[in-house]
Amino acid sequence: MMIDFLLNNFERYKKEDAVVWRDKVYSYEWLLNRVRHYQTEIQTRNIAPGDVVVLEADFSPNAIAVLLALIDHRSIVVPLTKTVISKKAEFFSIAKPEYVLAVDSDDQISLSRLPYDPEYPFYNVLREKKHPGLVLFSSGSTGESKAVVHDFVSILNKYKKPRKSLRAVTFLLYDHIGGINTLFYLLANGGCVITVQDRNPDTVLSTIERYRVELLPTSPTFLNLILLSEAYQNFDLSSLKRITYGTEPMPESTLKRLHAVFPDVDILQTYGLSEVGILSSKSKSSDSLWMKVGGEGFQTRIVDGILHIKAESSMLGYLNAPSPFTEDGWFNTEDAVEQDGEYIRILGRTSELINVGGQKVYPAEVESVIQQMENVVEVSVFGENNPITGQIVCARVTPRVEQEEKEFIKGIKKYCRSHMESFKVPVKVLLTRDKQYSARFKKQRLTSTSHS
Amino acid sequence: MNVIYDVIDDFNEEYSDYHLEKTPNTILFGPGRQLDSLGFVNLIVAVEERLCDETGQSLTLADEKAMSRQNSPFRTIATLSEYIQSRLEEQS
Numbered sequence: 001m002m003i004d005f006l007l008n009n010f011e012r013y014k015k016e017d018a019v020v021w022r023d024k025v026y027s028y029e030w031l032l033n034r035v036r037h038y039q040t041e042i043q044t045r046n047i048a049p050g051d052v053v054v055l056e057a058d059f060s061p062n063a064i065a066v067l068l069a070l071i072d073h074r075s076i077v078v079p080l081t082k083t084v085i086s087k088k089a090e091f092f093s094i095a096k097p098e099y100v101l102a103v104d105s106d107d108q109i110s111l112s113r114l115p116y117d118p119e120y121p122f123y124n125v126l127r128e129k130k131h132p133g134l135v136l137f138s139s140g141s142t143g144e145s146k147a148v149v150h151d152f153v154s155i156l157n158k159y160k161k162p163r164k165s166l167r168a169v170t171f172l173l174y175d176h177i178g179g180i181n182t183l184f185y186l187l188a189n190g191g192c193v194i195t196v197q198d199r200n201p202d203t204v205l206s207t208i209e210r211y212r213v214e215l216l217p218t219s220p221t222f223l224n225l226i227l228l229s230e231a232y233q234n235f236d237l238s239s240l241k242r243i244t245y246g247t248e249p250m251p252e253s254t255l256k257r258l259h260a261v262f263p264d265v266d267i268l269q270t271y272g273l274s275e276v277g278i279l280s281s282k283s284k285s286s287d288s289l290w291m292k293v294g295g296e297g298f299q300t301r302i303v304d305g306i307l308h309i310k311a312e313s314s315m316l317g318y319l320n321a322p323s324p325f326t327e328d329g330w331f332n333t334e335d336a337v338e339q340d341g342e343y344i345r346i347l348g349r350t351s352e353l354i355n356v357g358g359q360k361v362y363p364a365e366v367e368s369v370i371q372q373m374e375n376v377v378e379v380s381v382f383g384e385n386n387p388i389t390g391q392i393v394c395a396r397v398t399p400r401v402e403q404e405e406k407e408f409i410k411g412i413k414k415y416c417r418s419h420m421e422s423f424k425v426p427v428k429v430l431l432t433r434d435k436q437y438s439a440r441f442k443k444q445r446l447t448s449t450s451h452s
Numbered sequence: 453m454n455v456i457y458d459v460i461d462d463f464n465e466e467y468s469d470y471h472l473e474k475t476p477n478t479i480l481f482g483p484g485r486q487l488d489s490l491g492f493v494n495l496i497v498a499v500e501e502r503l504c505d506e507t508g509q510s511l512t513l514a515d516e517k518a519m520s521r522q523n524s525p526f527r528t529i530a531t532l533s534e535y536i537q538s539r540l541e542e543q544s
Binding site: 356357386387388389392410413414422423427428 | 466489490492493494496497501514515516518519
């Protein structure tokens with residue numbers, strides 16, 4: 001009942017490709033049958049509606065089918081992928097799942113029962129409304145991860161309006177709001193979910209070539225890797241119509257280069273958070289960081305330069321933290337933005353803001369400049385406490401090829417001095433050979449230390 | 453003192469806005485200085501980095517304690533040099 005609108009679509013598209021997994025194509029008819037199979041299976045295993053079920057999986061045919069069956073059964077689903085394996089015990093102790101459904105690498109499912117008996121007010125809200133739930137863990141850079149509880153019905157409502165049918169790579173993760181958004185967008189419109197076994201540039205690009213992928217939803221960090229490796233030259237990417245990027249600020253220099261390499265592809269920014277869902281957004285153009293955000297079910301406002309959102313698809317709340325909403329339902333994104341009429345531009349997280357003698361520096365703007373330099377693969381900028389100016393700007397740079405350190409650092413500072421105001425120029429430049437991004441292909445900055 | 457002079461050579465070359473004399477009495481901080489706070493921060497960090505290269509010791513020169521002293525150790529090149537000496541001796 002919960003997913004009738006999806007299953008009706010599956011019926012309609014039954015001969016079309018639904019999922020590509022390990023070089024095998026599964027049709028919507030197969031998927032529909034598989035959902036039906038798991039609906040029965042869940043009944044016979046005595047999983048009750050409202051039970052909390054961890055789904056340890058990644059995008060695979062059975063993982064998609066069983067997720068839909070659980071939603072239909074009004075389960076409270078907690079998707080977890082291998083990328084958070086080190087936090088599994090912590091996540092279990094927060095979400096308190098009654099069942100674990102594990103989908104292994106051969107797409108086989110096993111079920112186990114855990115001794116939890118979870119009582120959380122938000123779980124009870126879902127149970128009383130007889131609605132399925134979704135628990136996501138926000139990838140907070142500091143402290144304990146926060147468990148975000150959603151009513152799955154309000155998430156699904158967004159996909160009821162027909163949109164363009166596309167073939168897309170599931171680059172964003174299965175346990176992430178962006179990955180969930182890609183999945184339901186595709187399923188609701190008869191699109192094709194094309195999975196990848198890893199997220200290396202060559203794997204992703206060869207998949208685009210082989211399965212004529214039209215949409216690549218990804219992150220600026222990954223796009224930068226593609227540009228640097230020039231891997232795009234080795235593949236036929238002519239099927240690609242749209243690249244979307246989100247989850248972190250896009251360096252302007254990366255966007256311009258991307259547009260030059262893919263002049264016929266629409267390059268669009270997406271914006272969303274685990275707490276409120278993914279907003280509709282429209283970039284001014286393929287080489288512009290300015291975008292309109294909002295869409296049906298979303299209201300936005302800017303308070304002291306910070307974006308606030310009120311959404312129909314907002315989470316109910318956190319399991320393990322106080323409500324972040326104002327009394328009338330606004331959520332402070334903590335993203336600083338610039339505004340120009342209807343358009344906004346994301347400057348960066350307020351927590352990453354560097355304060356140099358009272359003047360604001362956003363890491364992304366410094367990174368964007370350094371990123372333009374010939375021998376730079378990656379750069380992350382962060383603040384360090386300093387008793388004279390409060391904080392100083394520091395940069396960690398991964399060079400492409402080995403170079404005399406002192407000269408290289410001198411060169412970076414000099415380049416910065418000619419391209420930005422002096423207070424933004426990094427006082428310290430450190431070189432590293434490590435990769436500076438997470439499993440979600442999101443830049444990992446050292447946390448700025450603030451001076452209070 | 454030589455470490456500071458070496459740093460000043462590089463500094464004058466890198467930052468054309470400033471020209472620091474290499475004399476013990478050159479004022480670095482406080483009344484009569486030519487450096488603004490940003491220039492000063494850059495100079496001190498450069499001295500710290502140079503010291504680390506040459507002695508292998510990681511020193512934070514500009515900390516709250518040093519900044520709040522009545523007689524600022526950052527007043528001139530000579531006072532900075534003395535201060536570095538005492539800090540290095542403390543550490544060894």
